[in-house]
Amino acid sequence: MNGFDEAWSYLPSYLGAHVLLSMSALLLGIAISLPLAVLASRVRSLGGALLGFAGVVQTIPSLALLALFYPLLLALSHFTSETFGFGFRALGFLPALLALTLYSMLPVLRNTVTALAGMDPAVKMAARGVGMTPWQSLILVELPLAAPVIMAGVRTAAVWVIGTATLATPVGQTSLGNYIFTGLQIENWVFVTFGVVAAAALALVVDRLLALAESGMVLRARGRVFAAAAGLVLVVGASLYPMFGSTGHRVVIGTKNFDEQYILGKVIADRLSTAGVSSTQRDDLGSNVIFRALAAGDVDVYVDYSGTIWTNAMRRSDSPGRKAVLSNIAQWTAKTYGIRDLGPLGFENAYALAMRRDRAAALHIHDLADLANHASELRIGGDFEIFSRPEWRALVRAYGLRFPVQRQYEPNLMYSALVSGDVDVITAFSSDGRIARYGLTLLADPKGALPPYDAILLVSPAHARDEGFLAALKPLIGAIDLKTMQQANLMVDRTDDKQTPQEAAHWLEGRIAR
Amino acid sequence: MIELYSISKAYDRSAALAVRDLSLRVADGEFLVLIGESGSGKTTTLNMLNRLIEPSAGRIAVDGEDVLALDAVSLRRRMGYVFQGGGLFPHMTVKENIAVTPKLLGWPRETAAARADELLDLVRLAPQDYRDRLPRELSGGQQQRVALARALAAKPKIMLMDEPFGALDPLIRDDLAEDYRQIHNTLGLTTIFVTHDMTEAMLLGDRIAVMKDGALVQIGTPNELLARPADDFVRALIETPRRRARRLAQILAVAP
Numbered sequence: 001m002n003g004f005d006e007a008w009s010y011l012p013s014y015l016g017a018h019v020l021l022s023m024s025a026l027l028l029g030i031a032i033s034l035p036l037a038v039l040a041s042r043v044r045s046l047g048g049a050l051l052g053f054a055g056v057v058q059t060i061p062s063l064a065l066l067a068l069f070y071p072l073l074l075a076l077s078h079f080t081s082e083t084f085g086f087g088f089r090a091l092g093f094l095p096a097l098l099a100l101t102l103y104s105m106l107p108v109l110r111n112t113v114t115a116l117a118g119m120d121p122a123v124k125m126a127a128r129g130v131g132m133t134p135w136q137s138l139i140l141v142e143l144p145l146a147a148p149v150i151m152a153g154v155r156t157a158a159v160w161v162i163g164t165a166t167l168a169t170p171v172g173q174t175s176l177g178n179y180i181f182t183g184l185q186i187e188n189w190v191f192v193t194f195g196v197v198a199a200a201a202l203a204l205v206v207d208r209l210l211a212l213a214e215s216g217m218v219l220r221a222r223g224r225v226f227a228a229a230a231g232l233v234l235v236v237g238a239s240l241y242p243m244f245g246s247t248g249h250r251v252v253i254g255t256k257n258f259d260e261q262y263i264l265g266k267v268i269a270d271r272l273s274t275a276g277v278s279s280t281q282r283d284d285l286g287s288n289v290i291f292r293a294l295a296a297g298d299v300d301v302y303v304d305y306s307g308t309i310w311t312n313a314m315r316r317s318d319s320p321g322r323k324a325v326l327s328n329i330a331q332w333t334a335k336t337y338g339i340r341d342l343g344p345l346g347f348e349n350a351y352a353l354a355m356r357r358d359r360a361a362a363l364h365i366h367d368l369a370d371l372a373n374h375a376s377e378l379r380i381g382g383d384f385e386i387f388s389r390p391e392w393r394a395l396v397r398a399y400g401l402r403f404p405v406q407r408q409y410e411p412n413l414m415y416s417a418l419v420s421g422d423v424d425v426i427t428a429f430s431s432d433g434r435i436a437r438y439g440l441t442l443l444a445d446p447k448g449a450l451p452p453y454d455a456i457l458l459v460s461p462a463h464a465r466d467e468g469f470l471a472a473l474k475p476l477i478g479a480i481d482l483k484t485m486q487q488a489n490l491m492v493d494r495t496d497d498k499q500t501p502q503e504a505a506h507w508l509e510g511r512i513a514r
Numbered sequence: 515m516i517e518l519y520s521i522s523k524a525y526d527r528s529a530a531l532a533v534r535d536l537s538l539r540v541a542d543g544e545f546l547v548l549i550g551e552s553g554s555g556k557t558t559t560l561n562m563l564n565r566l567i568e569p570s571a572g573r574i575a576v577d578g579e580d581v582l583a584l585d586a587v588s589l590r591r592r593m594g595y596v597f598q599g600g601g602l603f604p605h606m607t608v609k610e611n612i613a614v615t616p617k618l619l620g621w622p623r624e625t626a627a628a629r630a631d632e633l634l635d636l637v638r639l640a641p642q643d644y645r646d647r648l649p650r651e652l653s654g655g656q657q658q659r660v661a662l663a664r665a666l667a668a669k670p671k672i673m674l675m676d677e678p679f680g681a682l683d684p685l686i687r688d689d690l691a692e693d694y695r696q697i698h699n700t701l702g703l704t705t706i707f708v709t710h711d712m713t714e715a716m717l718l719g720d721r722i723a724v725m726k727d728g729a730l731v732q733i734g735t736p737n738e739l740l741a742r743p744a745d746d747f748v749r750a751l752i753e754t755p756r757r758r759a760r761r762l763a764q765i766l767a768v769a770p
Contacts, residue, residue: 122597122601125597125601130590130595130615131619132618133587136618140614141605145603
């Protein structure tokens with residue numbers, strides 16, 4: 001199966017989720033904006049406040065708006081489950097829906113308020129004169145006359161929402177953005193292009209259909225409006241149709257935003273599927289988000305790394321040794337959240353500073369202590385998380401590292417930046433296949449400032465005692481060594497004979513079975 | 515019968531009164547013309563009759579009933595109103611425009627449609643040619659005929675008209691004015707008609723009420739105004755059509 005075929009095979013589920021999300025947000029946005037705009041046209045002071053608020057929302061970067069709703073909903077869900085005994089899923093559909101709804105409101109609000117305010121006073125006077133109540137004037141005269149302008153606002157909102165919905169992937173909502181985010185991570189440009197084209201095509205089709213409806217309203221041609229409505233129903237229906245086949249509860253597998261995580265996610269999915277458990281995958285989640293999502297039951301299983309839990313979730317800064325860290329984590333997660341730690345997979349994926357071999361040799365840098373002497377003249381690149389993680393603070397404290405230039409990259413582009421000389425040092429991952437591929441030098445940590453990073457399999461409280469579920473995953477424990485994982489990662493990373501995560505997962509499963 | 519007792523209207527507290535202490539009485543079947551310069555309060559007075567504008571002080575009675583105690587919306591449905599420039603709803607067809615008040619009153623669809631055709635005949639527009647057109651597909655004169663039909667649709671006894679033919683070409687205007695006076699007579703309507711054109715006022719009105727700065731200056735038949743103008747303003751106003759008539763007579767006498 002080549003990249004295009006694989007991308008094509010995901011289309012029904014990605015497109016369906018994308019259409020469901022964006023159309024729900026659009027409808028909800030219209031349902032809120034229209035009455036608000038009508039109210040604003042009657043109460044003048046409200047109009048300014050509303051448009052001001054919607055304008056401010058519009059200036060928030062869309063990704064940030066989406067990201068903000070997760071902690072907000074999580075706190076709310078905590079509150080409702082404590083107070084009323086029920087919580088809800090704070091990850092995925094809900095935060096994405098709310099953020100996109102807010103985002104869709106400005107054009108509809110603005111156009112409706114403008115159209116109603118700019119209505120010819122003679123027409124409104126005539127409506128009163130023939131004996132209409134204010135409500136009848138609104139429904140029979142003002143809204144029909146404003147309809148083309150309102151429709152133009154709906155069109156703008158639709159295009160925005162469909163485009164922005166691609167950013168719902170990092171908050172755990174499947175969308176056409178999964179192609180883009182995953183594709184960017186594994187440098188699969190077929191995936192990225194596929195996602196971009198699919199989202200653009202969807203936006204274009206919806207925009208054309210709404211334009212048809214708009215022109216129908218301007219020309220008072222009912223046929224056009226009906227044709228547009230029928231077209232929209234057809235597009236939405238066809239997109240959602242595949243989703244009705246998959247009923248019942250599905251296990252959610254979480255992944256962070258790099259290759260190894262995608263591959264392991266597929267391996268877990270395959271094992272569960274063999275045991276008769278169907279699953280869906282939530283990709284590209286941040287380290288803190290994914291752990292909290294597991295605790296809250298929004299994610300059922302994922303692979304984390306002991307050092308990440310140790311420093312970020314448990315807020316420990318000591319290093320009592322590999323075994324002690326692992327057993328402490330297992331006890332702590334079980335006691336604090338009811339999370340089941342199934343144990344280590346058998347390899348470590350540590351944070352480690354890496355340099356190009358020639359550069360390290362020229363400067364005689366072998367470990368972090370050497371690096372500290374040269375740090376003032378070097379530039380460092382990191383992923384999105386590292387510089388705000390406790391591990392980085394520990395490194396800075398232990399070695400007195402101070403870099404004049406500090407840049408953040410997508411994990412993939414970070415390696416390219418190092419190889420091309422844009423930065424001199426990066427915060428690499430020790431299991432990454434690219435360390436061998438580019439011949440990078442990993443700098444030793446003589447003071448032991450960084451904790452161990454054993455890959456461990458974590459299961460949500462809901463499945464912590466689900467023996468069938470656990471039995472399906474237990475064969476993975478201790479089954480993957482560092483070399484095997486690096487090789488699997490390299491299959492996805494490399495440019496020649498590039499494989500998809502699914503293909504690498506198949507290969508890895510073959511090695512485990514042996 | 516329509517009676518106004520000491521009606522006043524102030525748009526805001528500080529400004530001068532738009533209408534000041536105005537009293538008048540309109541008999542059933544009468545055609546009363548309100549005339550004055552712009553800003554004289556004639557349109558404000560007209561609009562207070564069906565409470566498009568609420569009076570600040572005074573009392574209005576229609577057939578002895580206190581208008582201010584009635585529901586304003588149902589009051590408006592009982593009166594016909596023709597707006598300056600027509601005021602047709604641009605998104606509705608001719609038929610829908612005419613049937614709008616009957617529909618608001620809950621008439622059955624067929625009755626309202628039949629009424630629309632009947633009125634198109636009355637205002638001399640062939641129903642089969644015009645009923646499904648939109649207002650923008652009509653000339654100014656045709657739009658005004660439809661506006662007239664719409665005002666008559668719910669069979670009102672009282673018609674309020676605000677410079678209805680003001681924006682039309684003179685020929686069409688005379689034509690329409692004559693047609694309307696006929697309709698007024700045939701249907702036995704009571705009409706209050708606002709204009710600033712004295713010739714039109716004298717040709718149409720049974721009586722003429724002259725307004726200036728929000729107050730009623732004089733009210734009477736055209737002949738009474740001619741014979742005994744109350745002041746110089748009325749005299750000047752009445753002089754215009756007479757002077758034009760004399761000039762016209764001279765020109766026509768000289769012509770071969």
